[in-house]
Amino acid sequence: MTTETHPLGFFLPEGTRLLMLGSFPPPKRRWSMNFYYPNIQNDMWRILGSIFYGDKDYFLLDKRAFSEEKAKAFCREKGIGIGDTAQEVIRLRENASDKFLEVVKPIELDKVLMEIPNCKAIVVTGQKAMDTLLSVLPGVEEPPVGGFTEFLYLGRSLRLYRMPSSSRAYPKPLAEKAAVYRAMFEALGMSR
Numbered sequence: 001m002t003t004e005t006h007p008l009g010f011f012l013p014e015g016t017r018l019l020m021l022g023s024f025p026p027p028k029r030r031w032s033m034n035f036y037y038p039n040i041q042n043d044m045w046r047i048l049g050s051i052f053y054g055d056k057d058y059f060l061l062d063k064r065a066f067s068e069e070k071a072k073a074f075c076r077e078k079g080i081g082i083g084d085t086a087q088e089v090i091r092l093r094e095n096a097s098d099k100f101l102e103v104v105k106p107i108e109l110d111k112v113l114m115e116i117p118n119c120k121a122i123v124v125t126g127q128k129a130m131d132t133l134l135s136v137l138p139g140v141e142e143p144p145v146g147g148f149t150e151f152l153y154l155g156r157s158l159r160l161y162r163m164p165s166s167s168r169a170y171p172k173p174l175a176e177k178a179a180v181y182r183a184m185f186e187a188l189g190m191s192r
Helices: 044-053 068-078 109-115 127-135 174-187
Strands: 003-005 018-022 060-062 080-084 086-091 101-106 121-124 148-153 156-162
Touching: 018 127, 044 068, 044 174, 068 080, 101 127, 109 148, 121 127
Parallel strands: 018 080, 018 121, 121 156
Antiparallel strands: 003 086, 086 101, 148 156
8 A cells, every 4th residue: 555645735825714625635537627626526616606606517617527727716716725634645445435545644734724824714524534634633622514613723713614525425415515515604704
């Protein structure tokens, strides 16, 4: 088994207010773009398209790919930074499943947050991401799915949100997932 280093750097636009963290990208053969949530089977960009544009297909380039340009422009406009909680992993199986990821090196959260001084909230998009993040945040309470906890870190007051996984392996309809995400964006004043 070989260690796999994260293939993307953190995407942290100026004015980032929300840091969205997944676990780790799928194998490259499953990518439809060179950006986060690249698997065409993952619903993250459909969730965001539904919420912000009333169109689940807004971020599609074609039927087999998402538009990297639209995704990045959206994140810049809304102040959303994106990254993953694992920086080095061992894939126990050659697939995209989080349950077969062994985290070797977790996120260096202090370094990331130093780059985004306006960030007020962190959202994780699955249980593996939450477990990995909590491993570097001892004493922080895990929020329920759809909820948040508040905590102090490096002298900053932050919210930690736990959202449903955008993977289709998570058995919830797209509209239900989008409703949970929409409530978070509204609470953060980011829904417009």
